[in-house]
Amino acid sequence: MDALIESRDTVNRWMERFGVRFGVYKNGVFNEQLFPFDSIPRIISADDWVVLEKGLVQRVNALNKFLYDVYHDKYIIKDGIIPSEFVYSSKGYMPECEGITPTHNVYAHIAGIDLVQAKDGQWFILEDNLRIPSGASYPMIARMITRKVSPQTFQNNAVVDNRNYNKLLGDMMEYMNDDRGISVILTPGRYNSAFFEHSYLAEKTGSILAFPGDLTVENDMVYYTDLDRERHRVGCIYRRVSDEYLDPLVFEPSSLLGVPNLMQAYRKGNVAIVNALGNGVADDKGIYYFVPKMIKYYLHEEPILHNAPTYLPYYKEDYDYILANIEKLVIKDVSEAGGYGVVFGRDLTPKKLAELKQLIIDEPRHWIAQEVIDFKDLEILEGNDRVERKADLRAFVISGNGTKVWQSGLTRFSRNPNSFVVNSSQGGGFKDTWVMEQVQQQ
Amino acid sequence: MIGYAISATKANRLYWLGRYAERVYISLHLLRRYYDRMIDGDSKDEEIEYYKRIDASCTYPDAKSFKLGYMYDKKNPSSLISGIEQANDNAIVLREEIMSETFSYIQLSLCHIQKEADLQDENINNLQCITDYLLAFWGSIDERVFDERIRNLLRMGKLVENIDMHIRFNYPYMRIREAYDALKKCSDCEERIFDPIMLKQLDELITEDEYNVDDLNYKNKVLKYINHLVLL
Numbered sequence: 001m002d003a004l005i006e007s008r009d010t011v012n013r014w015m016e017r018f019g020v021r022f023g024v025y026k027n028g029v030f031n032e033q034l035f036p037f038d039s040i041p042r043i044i045s046a047d048d049w050v051v052l053e054k055g056l057v058q059r060v061n062a063l064n065k066f067l068y069d070v071y072h073d074k075y076i077i078k079d080g081i082i083p084s085e086f087v088y089s090s091k092g093y094m095p096e097c098e099g100i101t102p103t104h105n106v107y108a109h110i111a112g113i114d115l116v117q118a119k120d121g122q123w124f125i126l127e128d129n130l131r132i133p134s135g136a137s138y139p140m141i142a143r144m145i146t147r148k149v150s151p152q153t154f155q156n157n158a159v160v161d162n163r164n165y166n167k168l169l170g171d172m173m174e175y176m177n178d179d180r181g182i183s184v185i186l187t188p189g190r191y192n193s194a195f196f197e198h199s200y201l202a203e204k205t206g207s208i209l210a211f212p213g214d215l216t217v218e219n220d221m222v223y224y225t226d227l228d229r230e231r232h233r234v235g236c237i238y239r240r241v242s243d244e245y246l247d248p249l250v251f252e253p254s255s256l257l258g259v260p261n262l263m264q265a266y267r268k269g270n271v272a273i274v275n276a277l278g279n280g281v282a283d284d285k286g287i288y289y290f291v292p293k294m295i296k297y298y299l300h301e302e303p304i305l306h307n308a309p310t311y312l313p314y315y316k317e318d319y320d321y322i323l324a325n326i327e328k329l330v331i332k333d334v335s336e337a338g339g340y341g342v343v344f345g346r347d348l349t350p351k352k353l354a355e356l357k358q359l360i361i362d363e364p365r366h367w368i369a370q371e372v373i374d375f376k377d378l379e380i381l382e383g384n385d386r387v388e389r390k391a392d393l394r395a396f397v398i399s400g401n402g403t404k405v406w407q408s409g410l411t412r413f414s415r416n417p418n419s420f421v422v423n424s425s426q427g428g429g430f431k432d433t434w435v436m437e438q439v440q441q442q
Numbered sequence: 443m444i445g446y447a448i449s450a451t452k453a454n455r456l457y458w459l460g461r462y463a464e465r466v467y468i469s470l471h472l473l474r475r476y477y478d479r480m481i482d483g484d485s486k487d488e489e490i491e492y493y494k495r496i497d498a499s500c501t502y503p504d505a506k507s508f509k510l511g512y513m514y515d516k517k518n519p520s521s522l523i524s525g526i527e528q529a530n531d532n533a534i535v536l537r538e539e540i541m542s543e544t545f546s547y548i549q550l551s552l553c554h555i556q557k558e559a560d561l562q563d564e565n566i567n568n569l570q571c572i573t574d575y576l577l578a579f580w581g582s583i584d585e586r587v588f589d590e591r592i593r594n595l596l597r598m599g600k601l602v603e604n605i606d607m608h609i610r611f612n613y614p615y616m617r618i619r620e621a622y623d624a625l626k627k628c629s630d631c632e633e634r635i636f637d638p639i640m641l642k643q644l645d646e647l648i649t650e651d652e653y654n655v656d657d658l659n660y661k662n663k664v665l666k667y668i669n670h671l672v673l674l
Contacts, residue, residue: 016553017546019534182447190535199537209538214449226447227591228634 001041001157004150008039008381014145020138023193030191036429037142038380042393042411046438052115052123052395053405055305058295060111060397063128063282065298067107070281071097081297082290083314089365090287091335092131092280094243096250096263103176103236103272104400107279110169110238111397112136112410115305117376124308124373126392127288130279132240135410135430136396137197140165140204142432143408158437162408165396166204172400173205173236176272180235184210184224188241188257198240207238217261222271237262238274246277285334285368286312309371313364322369323357329369330420331356342421344372375420380413380429390414392422393433409433452539453595453635454674455532459540460599462529463548466522467576468607473512473522474566480505495610496520506564513566514559522569523559526551540596541586547579594628598672601625605668609661615653622648625671640671 012034021032044052069076070087077084087093112133114126143162147154173183185207187198202209208224215234216223223231239246245255247262265271281287289310292303311318311329322329326345333341345353360367377388391413396406411431412422422428448456472492480488485505492512493501500518502508515521526548533540533548551572558568580600587593604621622644629636644667646652647660654660 017550018542019537019545019549190531195534199535200542203538203542207538208447209535211449211451211535214451224447225449227450227453232447 001153004041004146004153005039005381007146007149008037010149011039011142011145012037014149015141018141018145019196020141021196023191023195025193035138036415037138038413038429038431039146040379040381040386041432041434042378042391043434043436046436048121048123049407049435051304053407055123055303056111056113056395056397056405057403058299058301058304059113059125059128059291060108060399060403062291062295062298063111063130064105064107064399066294067130067276067279067282068101068105069298071100071278076294076297079297081293082287085365086284086286086290086314087281090281090284092243092278092282092284094278094281097276097278100267100277101269102266102276103178103269106176106399107276108282108397109172109176109274109276109399110136111399113395113397115393115395116308116373116391117393119374119376121376123305125288125291125305126308127285128283128291129394130283131275132242133394133396134194134197134240135394135412136165136169136406137200138430139408139410139432141200142430146432157434158439160407160435160437162406162433162435165406165408166201168398168404168406169201169238170205170207172398173207173238173274175400176274177235178272180271181222181233182208182224183236183238184208184215184234186210186212186215186237186239186241186259188212188245192240194240201238210237212241212257212259215259215262217259217265220261220265220268220270222259222262222265234271236272236274243277243280246273285332286314286365289368308373311369313360313367313369318369319360319364322360322367326353326357326360326369328372330372331360331367331369334366334368344420346372372420378411378413378431380415380431382415387417389417390420390422391431407435448539448591448595450674452536455536456539456592456595457599457602457672457674459529459532459536459548460596460601461603462525462532462599463576463579464600464603465607466525466529466551467573468604469512469520469522469525470566470569470573472607472611473509477509477566509564509566510562513564513569514555514562516559522572523555526555526572539587539589539592540583544579544582544586547575547582551575551579590631594631595674598625598628598632601628602668602672606665609655609664609668612655615650618648618653619650635673637671637673640667643667644671 015037016034022035023030023032076082077087108130110133112129115123116126117123177183185198185202187209189211199209210224214224222234224234225231241257244251245257247258248255249260250263266273289312292307295301295303311322313319313322329345331343375390378391379386380389391411394410398404411433412428414422414428476488476492489508498520502511511518513522516523518524530548530552533545537545554571583596601621601624605618608617647664
């Protein structure tokens with residue numbers, strides 16, 4: 001593996017050559033940056049992976065059932081498992097999706113589940129991303145490059161080949177398409193932070209990359225118009241546009257990113273939208289608390305993977321605990337994402353702690369608190385030295401004709417030694433994630 | 443790769459990718475020629491002639507800033523760096539049409555010129571690899587892009603730019619004729635996106651008898667028609 005580790009700069013030059021970048025807006029100015037790659041892989045043993053895979057499939061299956069239930073019968077609310085206010089006050093809940101049944105009943109076609117490993121080896125779920133989780137393209141291209149740069153590394157290590165994400169995604173889109181027409185990936189455009197991923201996935205799945213304005217709806221059918229003004233019916237849209245911008249006639253009227261009347265076509269079942277609209281209700285940081293309960297309720301199983309110990313100030317007992325122990329907890333604003341709105345109590349001055357307490361008292365539904373997990377740090381190269389940094393893992397679960405976990409994932413790490421925040425938008429880097437082959441016993 | 447359903451926007455991008463890639467390639471060649479002439483002649487005269495031929499919007503006070511300006515000045519729309527940035531802006535949204543490997547040659551050109559721009563060295567020899575990358579870019583199109591329509595759109599842009607630049611720099615008739623014949627072959631496949639009036643005018647002007655680039659009126663007419671020929 002040393003050959004691969006020493007090839008870090010070569011790999012990064014290949015990344016640069018292929019335009020592997022992400023965009024960041026800072027003070028209103030768009031800049032594209034390389035996503036720094038660290039060549040020391042995260043290694044997950046075959047035994048660990050068996051547990052992770054089962055746990056992830058279980059979790060995503062429960063979340064899909066929850067989404068169907070929330071937009072149809074609401075048994076989970078009626079049975080008192082989740083208080084109704086957590087559903088209806090969630091920013092991700094969309095009344096416009098009530099009664100809509102997506103193609104093949106699948107909501108979270110691509111789930112990005114963020115996990116961390118504690119020092120004792122136990123994995124914890126940090127959050128579920130069920131709207132438009134991004135990041136799979138980076139380990140995809142990294143593996144393609146690292147195999148090229150250091151073939152002997154892969155000859156000498158029994159690493160599961162992860163170069164099938166495009167197949168998993170393409171097969172799922174084809175299944176959702178139901179032979180209705182072409183499949184497209186809808187991007188907000190060149191200046192979206194994840195545009196590299198949109199274009200790379202379009203290339204690798206053989207889909208058309210559609211831009212705002214390329215799609216139209218007529219008689220409740222979606223069409224893509226070509227240069228000869230010929231219209232091609234669209235059967236599946238893997239959209240990388242947020243819910244609120246998808247149809248200006250239903251949601252944000254000023255949106256130029258969406259497709260007017262798309263909701264009408266979707267409601268009639270004439271097009272599959274990947275991921276479904278309204279999924280935000282299930283990956284809300286407040287709803288996260290209830291996912292283990294969902295697993296028990298819908299699947300009658302014990303959760304295989306655990307949440308990080310979480311407290312909801314909505315409940316009196318948790319409320320009291322949070323206010324009494326705030327300095328040792330991590331507090332999260334449920335409406336924020338991307339590593340924003342995350343505050344470590346231990347980092348705050350007494351004045352700031354008092355202000356935060358007051359915010360929690362004023363709006364308990366707006367916050368969750370978690371115990372700080374003692375992460376297992378991962379080694380990264382800093383210059384020529386190996387140093388340890390915080391890292392997480394985003395696992396990708398694809399739901400179509402069955403639920404499948406991609407045998408890889410995006411390992412992100414913080415480059416700041418004092419930070420737990422690993423997001424690329426905040427300066428983090430990424431690693432390849434190696435899932436090891438099961439060794440056959442003689 | 444998909445073999446159908448190119449939107450009008452993407453067709454436009456393909457055409458302009460072809461134009462900018464060719465513009466940078468020819469500009470590199472022409473700048474090398476002018477910088478060479480500056481060794482022996484009056485630099486100011488050469489600068490003025492270059493400005494005149496490209497209808498320059500940017501002029502510079504001396505030979506060194508002229509050289510640096512036409513290589514690395516992002517505010518100069520005729521500079522090499524501006525041309526590569528424009529090529530990249532078009533290529534970046536066409537990854538699934540041209541493939542990552544083809545796109546990589548535009549990225550390599552961009553990364554190289556950005557690094558050279560930081561060094562501000564006026565030696566154009568440092569940019570030889572951009573010529574090589576652009577040749578590799580066209581080679582990669584031939585190797586990897588099989589959709590006739592995509593190839594045609596890129597080629598149309600390349601040929602229109604080729605004719606435009608060569609007319610501006612008074613290239614001989616046969617050079618223009620060859621490129622124009624190749625462009626007309628594209629028009630046989632993509633009739634709808636060629637303006638028939640412009641095509642007719644160019645047919646009448648680009649003949650051995652009519653060809654006269656020393657006549658400014660003639661030159662301006664050809665430039666106008668060639669730049670309005672493709673309806674994208």
